[in-house]
Amino acid sequence: MSYPSDHTSPPDPDDFEHRLARKLEAREAQRAKDNAAPSGWALGLRYGSEFFGGVIAGVFVGLLADHFFGWSPIGLLIGVVLGFAAGSLNIVRAVKSMQN
Amino acid sequence: MADTNPIKQFEIHPIAELSVGGLNLSFTNSSYFMVAAVALTVGLLALATSRATLVPGRAQSVAELLYEFVAGMIRSTAGNDGLRFFPFVFTLFIFILMGNMLGMLPYFPVPGLHGFTFTSHIIVTFALALAVMTVLVGFGIFKNGLKFFKIFVPSGVPIAILPFVIVIEIISFISRPVTLGVRLFANMLAGHILLKVFAGFIIMLGSVGALGAVGAIAPLIMVVALTALEFLVAFLQAYVFAVLTCIYLSDALHPGHH
Structure with a gap:
């Protein structure tokens, strides 16, 4: 009984483990990339709009008070x-939710 | 030279004039794209689910994927009882996604008019955000009664500065629809202006002769890359809007733990 020359040894059991490990590694890397922090542009726009929203809402409430109470x-x-305080609070909340 | 004004794309043109009691209710290109988005969504989803089988075909599996995607998003952000908002969140997500995607088409069926993204107008996104807030407050009070207002009272704050903190919390709450609307609007506006600015470079360079035409290849490559990025942004912003909606709505379900 003779084997073809390039199949002389039985398949190496470690080979499967190796391939599996490599596959898992690649998948982990992909997942890490997916979960990575968003780009600076996206982050900046996010925090910027959070702060901007707070100030705008503060101005809105202030003008409303002016209008109705004559202050x-x-x-x-x-x-x-x-509004500045509320904007800061918004940013803190946004950062907190992003770290989880 | 062709018109290279990058903000001409945001102009609103009436298609059918309509005036009700002095209010201008004309059917505009913006309304056209909203109707188109709704009609396309309903039509495609009806088509995909009309011959539903146990083993889904291509169209049906896309529809199921969409359902699973939104349902998973709600479950992970608002918990299982958040699923009662599924129709609302799904509608919002699909409407914004369709609007963003239709906005990527440089095409309009009426001659002389241009493609249009209705989410690039702040009044549209702000109205959508206000709808979210209305549902939030309405459902929160309906379900929790006066306990809903606990979201304005953080626990563990000394009584001396509590009134101050409550006012800040209320302003922070009012800022939510502003933030929600502004983020979608700003992303779509900035992206589309950037696209048209670079596309304008191609025309400007192309009109100055052979050397310019060769140089125009650089902005052309940029436009191709930006268009791909813009598709990503179009999807991502619809997703972000829907996720934030879920997070806010979970406040209505469970007020008190912030």
Whole structure:
């Protein structure tokens, strides 16, 4: 009984393990790439819009107070400051949710 | 020379004039694309599910994939009871996705008019965001009663600064629809302007002679690459909008744990 010259040895059991390990590694790398932090442009736009939204909402509330209670311009001034605070809070929340 | 104005694409043209009680309710190219998006979605989904089989065919498996995708997104962000919002989130996601994708077509069936992305107008995205907020507040109060307002009162805050914190929380809450709308709008606007600016370079360079025509290859490559990127952004922004909707809606389901 003779084997063809290039199949003299039985298949190496380690070979399968090796291939499997390589496949798993490739998949892990792909997953890491998928889960990687978004690009700087996307992050910047995200945080920027969070902060911008806070300030705009603060201005809106301030102007509303001015209009209905006649506090002009105190309502707007306080609204802007509180809007800055709300914007910062939004950013902190966004960062927190992205780290999870 | 051809018109290279990069923001001409955002112009709104009435197709059919209509005025109700002094209000201009004309059917515009924006309305046309909204109707087209809805009609295409309904038509394609009806076609895909009309001959539903146990082993799905090609169209049916795409429809099922879409369902699984949105359902998985809701489950992972708002939990299993978030699934009661599935019709709402699915509608929003599909509508925005279709609008973004139709906006990528440089084509309009009426001569003399141009392709249009209705999500690149802030009033559209803001209205969608306000719809989300209306559902959030309405459902939150309906389900939890006054306990819903606990989302404005974080736990463990000293009583002295509590009123201050509540005001900031309320402003932060009001800023949600602004953020939601602005993010989608800004992405679509910026992307489409960038595309048209680079496309304009091709025409400008091409009109200055042979050397310019050779040089125009560089912006052409850029436009091809940007178009691919823009397709990605079109999908991603629809996804982001839907995910944020789910996160916000989970507040209505479980107020109190932020």
